[in-house]
Amino acid sequence: MAGPPDPGDVDEAVFDVVERIPPGRVSTYGAIGRLVGIGPRRVARALSAGGAAVPWYRVVRADGTCAEPVRVEQLGLLATEGVPVRGGRVDLAVVAWP
Known part of the structure; x- marks a missing residue:
């Protein structure tokens, strides 16, 4: 019988x-x-706890906004990649992946 997935594996x-x-x-x-098969809050938790080694800044909220604690840094990093932002929101219609 399989138990819950290991949190490290999920991360x-x-x-x-x-x-x-x-x-x-x-x-x-x-x-x-x-x-991945998890909820969005679990994704955010993984990235906030250990996502520094990956391009965490390429993940935004469903409405295209950034989390307030990292908003300025995240928007700056996205700007260096040419990601379109209007009114503080990433234009997901243009750059959403996958």
Whole structure:
């Protein structure tokens, strides 16, 4: 009988997907969660706890906004990749991945 997945394995699955987001594109916590089989909050927890080694800044909220604690840094990093932002929101219709 299988128990719950190991939290480290879940984090690694999140990191693996985030590493596949191409430069200049973004995904959402929900989209990453659907690919991994977890909820968006669990994706956010994985990235906040250990996502520094992956392009965490390419993951935004479903409405295209960034989390407040990292908003300025995240928008700056996205700007260097040419990601379109209007009114503080990433234009997901143009750059959403997958």
